[in-house]
Amino acid sequence: MSADTQPEWQRRRTFAIIAHPDAGKTTLTERLLLEHGAIRMAGDVKARGERRRTRSDWMEMEQKRGISVSSSVMTFESDKATFNLLDTPGHEDFSEDTYRTLTAVDSAIMVIDAAKGIESQTLKLLEVCRLRDIPIITFINKIDREARDAFELLDEIEATLALDLSPVTWPVGMGPDFQGCYDLVRNRFDPSAPSEDGTKRQLVQCTGPDDEKLDAMVKDYVLEKFREDAALAVEAYKPLDPEAYRQGHMSPVLFGSALKKQGVASLLNLVETIAPAPRPQPAEPETVRPEADYVSGFVFKVQANMDPNHRDRVAFLRLCSGNFKRGMKLKHMRTGKPMAIQNPIFFFAQEREITEEAMPGDIIGIPNHGTLRVGDTLTSGPDLKFTGIPSFAPEILRRVRLDDPLKAKQLNKALTDLAEEGVVQVFAPMLGADQLIGVVGQLQLDVLTSRLGTEYKIAAGVEPSRYQAARWLISDDKAALKKFIEKNRANMAEDRDGAPVFLAPGTWEIQYAAKNAPEIRFSASREVA
Numbered sequence: 001m002s003a004d005t006q007p008e009w010q011r012r013r014t015f016a017i018i019a020h021p022d023a024g025k026t027t028l029t030e031r032l033l034l035e036h037g038a039i040r041m042a043g044d045v046k047a048r049g050e051r052r053r054t055r056s057d058w059m060e061m062e063q064k065r066g067i068s069v070s071s072s073v074m075t076f077e078s079d080k081a082t083f084n085l086l087d088t089p090g091h092e093d094f095s096e097d098t099y100r101t102l103t104a105v106d107s108a109i110m111v112i113d114a115a116k117g118i119e120s121q122t123l124k125l126l127e128v129c130r131l132r133d134i135p136i137i138t139f140i141n142k143i144d145r146e147a148r149d150a151f152e153l154l155d156e157i158e159a160t161l162a163l164d165l166s167p168v169t170w171p172v173g174m175g176p177d178f179q180g181c182y183d184l185v186r187n188r189f190d191p192s193a194p195s196e197d198g199t200k201r202q203l204v205q206c207t208g209p210d211d212e213k214l215d216a217m218v219k220d221y222v223l224e225k226f227r228e229d230a231a232l233a234v235e236a237y238k239p240l241d242p243e244a245y246r247q248g249h250m251s252p253v254l255f256g257s258a259l260k261k262q263g264v265a266s267l268l269n270l271v272e273t274i275a276p277a278p279r280p281q282p283a284e285p286e287t288v289r290p291e292a293d294y295v296s297g298f299v300f301k302v303q304a305n306m307d308p309n310h311r312d313r314v315a316f317l318r319l320c321s322g323n324f325k326r327g328m329k330l331k332h333m334r335t336g337k338p339m340a341i342q343n344p345i346f347f348f349a350q351e352r353e354i355t356e357e358a359m360p361g362d363i364i365g366i367p368n369h370g371t372l373r374v375g376d377t378l379t380s381g382p383d384l385k386f387t388g389i390p391s392f393a394p395e396i397l398r399r400v401r402l403d404d405p406l407k408a409k410q411l412n413k414a415l416t417d418l419a420e421e422g423v424v425q426v427f428a429p430m431l432g433a434d435q436l437i438g439v440v441g442q443l444q445l446d447v448l449t450s451r452l453g454t455e456y457k458i459a460a461g462v463e464p465s466r467y468q469a470a471r472w473l474i475s476d477d478k479a480a481l482k483k484f485i486e487k488n489r490a491n492m493a494e495d496r497d498g499a500p501v502f503l504a505p506g507t508w509e510i511q512y513a514a515k516n517a518p519e520i521r522f523s524a525s526r527e528v529a
């Protein structure tokens, strides 16, 4: 199909950037946005009502406050594509949100610090990408600083990802010798040094790494090493195979420097040209294809109290099929009721013009009063349910301590609300009355207590519990499962959907229990029911 006749949704690139804190995600996000000028931001409390800004206003705002920190969805476009970049909160906001956001993207960029290699948080996020077969482009950042050897980094990444790598850009010197990046696919040199008048130098089209043009631009010993390494890299790694990448068997690798804008244009070009357009989404009874003639989507995030006076919530819906139009009635599958989407917040629009439509790959915000939960499906077509939106094993378990025992009922209601929003998980022990709450990161606990106080007027704190780990029990062998639950009743709880969860003081006890009950799977994640 030619570019003119292909449906508009095929130009959508819905993706996320995953990284360990400090690897350079924010810097890279800013570079990408500035490269093309973001046209719309979403999920930003302060920016409410400011959404009609023109690009220049936006730039000013960006300079004042920084961007990606507070935006959940950022849309920008180039001649060839419209990008929906979904933010995965890093350090401070680290929570299940991050994971769930990944269920709403079609591809991901993994940013790695060239001095550090793969770090713990990146690993966790990678697991989710694998679970969903999300293709990954690897960006090795900060090569302008002291970095590890390029081949050593590639070895480590290849071993961790367990898939083929294909270098797309290669550093021309690293650290103090850094002179720029060379695009091995398009044979272009991007020099790092500014030209004499201080402006950024143009890309230099070459015939190959041996092109004589480079001799005049790069120091001898740096060039020599680059040529040797580039030749070795081309020989040792497979050429870029877009299909293998989209199927999740290969990760293209770029070396670059977000700070110095090196490798960023090559990265965006890759997303434009080879990253997948909206993909079919797993659902029951069958996978939903973007070209289906009905509208469908799922909620991957709920953000409450964007306006504290109204207790409103905005559900972020990833559209998976059909052409959405404002005012449409969609069936809310969990309750079976129709919902007219009268006031969708469009995060996608052309400048200065509100688009009344959205298409597969787009994210729309639906204001509601708690009807919509993470994991919910909306559709205008046949009954269906999107699957695979995970709930993660909490890494911190706590009891909620209520200062005023008469507020127990309110606390219950608040916890249910917050669990629906995905802020915390709530577990009811099979023995005893105290509910336990579980979170993936410490910040969620702070968010919990602060929101209990400000929104629900409940004074409460959290206390340590004797449990540190939780696993969902899954088994086809119902008798074995029942037996295990009976035997371990004192350490069993139910999540809010009634699924059995085994609680333990640590992961050692879980491994021990799992070894003695081979017919049961102790799962660290559970699909949201």
Ligand code: GDP
Pocket: 019, 020, 021, 022, 023, 024, 025, 026, 027, 028, 090, 141, 142, 143, 144, 145, 256, 257, 258, 259, 260
């Ligand atoms: P995040 O936590 O992943 O969002 O990381 P940031 O984008 O905030 O970057 C962390 C720090 O690394 C900041 O001080 C950045 O200026 C710096 N940084 C990011 N990218 C680069 C790069 O390519 N080169 C160098 N030298 N520093 C960088």
